[in-house]
Amino acid sequence: MAQAQAHGTPAVPDNGVAAETARNDGIAVEINGERFVHTGDPQMPLLWYLRDVLWLTGTKYGSAHGGSGADLVLVNGRLVSAITQPMAKLAGKSITTVEGLAAEDGALHPLQQAFIDEDAIGCGYCTPGWLMASFDLLRRKPQPGDADIDQLPNSCRCGCQTRVRAAIKRAAAGKAGQA
Numbered sequence: 001m002a003q004a005q006a007h008g009t010p011a012v013p014d015n016g017v018a019a020e021t022a023r024n025d026g027i028a029v030e031i032n033g034e035r036f037v038h039t040g041d042p043q044m045p046l047l048w049y050l051r052d053v054l055w056l057t058g059t060k061y062g063s064a065h066g067g068s069g070a071d072l073v074l075v076n077g078r079l080v081s082a083i084t085q086p087m088a089k090l091a092g093k094s095i096t097t098v099e100g101l102a103a104e105d106g107a108l109h110p111l112q113q114a115f116i117d118e119d120a121i122g123c124g125y126c127t128p129g130w131l132m133a134s135f136d137l138l139r140r141k142p143q144p145g146d147a148d149i150d151q152l153p154n155s156c157r158c159g160c161q162t163r164v165r166a167a168i169k170r171a172a173a174g175k176a177g178q179a
């Protein structure tokens, strides 16, 4: 499970972020509460900015057009596919990735803990997307049923859907971390 990472400019000096944030031009975004400025290709998809520039690798590639659920993030609170979002569209926006779910002290979000409790993680590739989609679901519907969960735009090739359902319901019931 991805923990909260240090991803502020001073913590990642070797991948170009420090040089980017030193400039005043570019596309300013807030990611997991920290401000970054992208001065590269404005058409770069958010997914590549997260993964290749900031090394926030929790968000996964699913397909070139999104839809698999693996690359879901929140942009201004709205669930979107990161591969479909060019940086040019994101100026001034606030973005939350799976790395932003955990508390600042590293304590897991109840959904993250519930996925562990229910052993709802196979290879783990799809897990960040499930977490973001279920985080969004619980905001909209605090006590979701199977039908609500089954409507999430996620899939799992490891066959964890049943356990994912249980994990989301466990988190919704406030029982994450309990026996």
Ligand code: FES
Pocket: 120, 121, 122, 123, 124, 125, 126, 127, 155, 156, 157, 158, 159, 160
């Ligand atoms: S845990 Fe492997 S694809 Fe879902």
